Amino acid sequence: MRVLVADDDRTATTILARTLSGWSLEVTVVDDGEKAWAAINEGDPPSLAILDWMMPTLDGPELCRRIRANPKTAPIYVMLLTSRSARSDLVAGLEAGADDYLVKPFDLGELRARVHVGTRVATLQERLADRVTELQAALASVKQLSGLLPICSYCKRIRSDKDYWEQVDSYVAHHSEAQFSHGICPTCYTKVMEELDEAEAQKRGRKR
Numbered sequence: 001m002r003v004l005v006a007d008d009d010r011t012a013t014t015i016l017a018r019t020l021s022g023w024s025l026e027v028t029v030v031d032d033g034e035k036a037w038a039a040i041n042e043g044d045p046p047s048l049a050i051l052d053w054m055m056p057t058l059d060g061p062e063l064c065r066r067i068r069a070n071p072k073t074a075p076i077y078v079m080l081l082t083s084r085s086a087r088s089d090l091v092a093g094l095e096a097g098a099d100d101y102l103v104k105p106f107d108l109g110e111l112r113a114r115v116h117v118g119t120r121v122a123t124l125q126e127r128l129a130d131r132v133t134e135l136q137a138a139l140a141s142v143k144q145l146s147g148l149l150p151i152c153s154y155c156k157r158i159r160s161d162k163d164y165w166e167q168v169d170s171y172v173a174h175h176s177e178a179q180f181s182h183g184i185c186p187t188c189y190t191k192v193m194e195e196l197d198e199a200e201a202q203k204r205g206r207k208r
Contacts, residue, residue: 001119002026002044006036006063007052007081012104016050019108023115033058037066045073047122048115050102053082053093061096068097075125077118081106 003020007013008031020027028046030036034057040046049067051060058066060080067073080098082089093101099121100114149171150159157165169180184192 002046004039004046004049005029008055032056033063040073045076048077048118050079050081053080064097077122
């Protein structure tokens with residue numbers, strides 16, 4: 001899993017990079033906010049981003065807002081890393097779009113636990129995205145009627161792709177999700193009753 005670390009403190013980034021690499025994560029390190037934004041938008045975004053609050057060119061909260069505003073980068077799990085520990089700072093960081101918040105100097109055990117949470121959430125989001133893609137592909141392949149349908153002007157049968165002539169209801173049911181319930185419309189009912197009455201009258205006439 002790819003992780004972006006953005007911090008202008010070289011000592012902090014060295015410790016983070018070595019620690020995260022030791023946990024089998026692929027780490028990219030940058031030293032300011034604009035470089036972080038460029039790295040996020042270069043190719044596939046990282047799954048996890050650990051961002052310092054105070055950085056040159058673009059600070060952590062503003063970078064969070066940019067990440068959340070872009071549909072391509074919005075799923076990134078973002079952790080803010082800062083020496084600010086006031087409750088108001090925590091609230092401000094979370095409202096900016098951060099998923100988690102770690103105060104410097106950080107404990108490696110706490111960092112490990114929080115990174116594990118982040119990687120777990122990121123993995124679930126990736127699986128969900130893959131599932132959505134599969135469902136979209138399945139919906140795209142749902143049978144649909146389209147194009148020109150050859151139909152007999154007398155019996156109203158439809159010529160299928162295999163050159164067979166089928167009843168309209170049979171053809172439509174086979175090529176779509178439609179189902180039929182058969183009945184008789186008022187016009188046809190009147191016509192059928194007239195034909196039956198006429199046949200009955202002819203029958204009575206022959207008997208005379």
